[in-house]
Amino acid sequence: MRGNGADAILRSLEAEGVDIAFGLPGGAILPLYDAFARGTTVRHVLARHEQGAGHMAEGYARASGRAGVAIATSGPGATNLVTPIADAWMDSTPLVCITGQVRRHLIGSDAFQECDITGITIPIVKHSWLVQDVEELPHVIKAAFHVARTGRCGPVLVDVPRDIQEAELDFSYPETVSLPGWKPPRRGHERQILAAANAIAAAERPILYVGGGVLNADATEELRALAETARLPVVTTLMAKSGFPETHELHVGWPGMHGPKWSNWALNKADLLVAVGSRFDDRVTGKVSAFAPGATVVHLDIDAAEISKIRHADVPVVGPLKPILARLTQLVRESMQPGRTEPWLRQIAEWKDQFPLRYNPEGDMLKPQLVLETLQELTAGRDDVVWTTGVGQHQMWAMQYLLCDRPRSFITSGGLGTMGYGIPAAIGAKAARPDATVVCVDGDGCFQMTQQELATSVLEDLPIVVVIVNNGYLGMVRQWQDMFFEERFSQINLTHTVPDYAALARAYGAAGFTVESADDLEGALAEAIACGRTAVVDARVDPREHCFPMIPAGAAALDLVEFQDTVAEVTT
Amino acid sequence: MRHTLSILVENKPAVLMRVTSLFARRGFNIESLAVGPTAQHDVSCITIRVDCESSPLEQIEKQMHKLVNVLRVAELVPGESIERELVLMKVAAPPNKRAELMALGEVFNARVVDLGPDSIVFELTGPPEDCDSFEELVRPHGLQELVRTGRIGLGRAQRPNHNRPRQRVLA
């Protein structure tokens, strides 16, 4: 098939089964957009900012399990993609970015909108290509998808000079890729899996500490089988949220800085920690030496570089989680003594009763926690809801109060903590799951970082519901200043009223609701969720609420600060 | 502690940057770095000398393994590998000092590659430690300029594949 480089990119995307791409055009990528105009089965969603396009592609990837595709022009278009690329890097989200570059003879001359995007992104991509020969293009695209999706998932970038997009070639899509240096592990070592099974059988207080890897590996069924077979309690990190049914009796909440006390206690009193696609992030461990100090560690991960990076692994198993967990379940079924973990499970259940999440429901203002509780009540039992969040207090409340049973139904920026992630990620998730009701739980600060994508949501018919937990502040920063900087509030006041979010929503053609009292809350949320169009609920809440419990950064997990505790001399 | 890594890479653009960025992000300084072709067409060898603790280095090695263009990473273990370096140095050598300097060079098998009215240029190839010693001995005489290639190395010849330095087992 004769065509130019731009055609080759689209034919390659089609061959990869890509049905949607998110982007925004500009000079150096014009030939590709011309190819879009000439016809393709790939739907293009026009974002209002390339960062939005990148997060949409991430949201799409996280909701679907497939690689997301983002497209931008050279220079500022490409640099606007840097945040989503870093985000995808930290959260192991498969993302393929295609950027235009200035013509080859101009590269290196500081040409208009030239920027060395492959250079800028080196530390945050799995790999990148600056295409130098049009004949290479199909191979590069094939390799890009292959690298993004195999091994530990993550972002890749393909930078295509404009003259390459215009050059002619005879297109054929390669069937295989040749990447001699790319050798992700294919299977876990049988002896190591056996050692892991023995460790589980011998433990009295085992716990599965599950990370986002289990979702990327599509291994949630296998995880559940293991937990049920061996009767193991399961904590899921923020990234693993929805990777194990949260209404399941074996689910023990979420570890880390804002995890419930009982979850952190269960982790810390365990004598065996089975880390499954998790990476001992500092927001999970707190002070590493005080994290599950008495536990033997089994670490299952696709990425050898995670083994013993933070915490020594007594039994490392490197390889794809799906078959490893399946094999482990088989072995455990044979060796496990029935009922062995019941006393431990009873102990954890006691802690759960003893240490529920608490807040003071009294007061003159709507409480943020009530917003989340109400959302949970309104959606309980539904398996067609997908949540996304921004970053801050509202995100942590969302983690604590929303119970997600279906895999890939909670999508948030974990590793990078990117404010503004929620709205575009929700749009991407909606594209991946058109049947689902996608709700973004956002902060007022986060909302203002990517609100312009409401236009994308409305005009591209990708309706989402945005619930702003509007505390009028950069609330999480306020909490830290309150707790750790002697209440010296500095540059955090956003106000509840500027902008008027409901009016802004209406200006974008979306539905807008303002809620100021508990009485109006449920009705507005229910209507927004049911209305079937893009809707924004501005829930004006009490800014004085802190998110508890909290393990101060670097503190031991058991030294968590609870609701109503006075905060004395906590170090950061 | 100092370590020498021998890294086989595909000869592709930016591969050196990808490898060195793993050190740079941690603020580790690279002491020496040598890149050149190998017996295999399209494969280059990067030899990196760094001063860092073993545990971050192991972490960096594992991260290197994940780079698409990296084919193999090995640490050159002292005693089990041969390491060499080349030095060129220009030393002040007024006529009355020449003989002394040349005798010194002979001890180290340093060759005189250029001779001027008041300076000598020595070339020395050898174990990096010998280069250090020679440099120290010559320095008092007035070392005017010095360049070193950075070390390169191979596993010892008795090993089955002599182009394959001893590899520390990575998890």
Ligand SMILES: Cc1ncc(C[n+]2csc(CCOP(=O)(O)OP(=O)(O)O)c2C)c(N)n1
């Ligand atoms: C892009 C970006 N800038 C700054 C921060 C630091 N930060 C973390 S949470 C937060 C406050 C978020 O405010 P808001 O969206 O209103 O959420 P709230 O905490 O009030 O629920 C800030 C500024 C960040 N995570 N991301």
Ligand SMILES: [Mg+2]
């Ligand atoms: Mg806020």
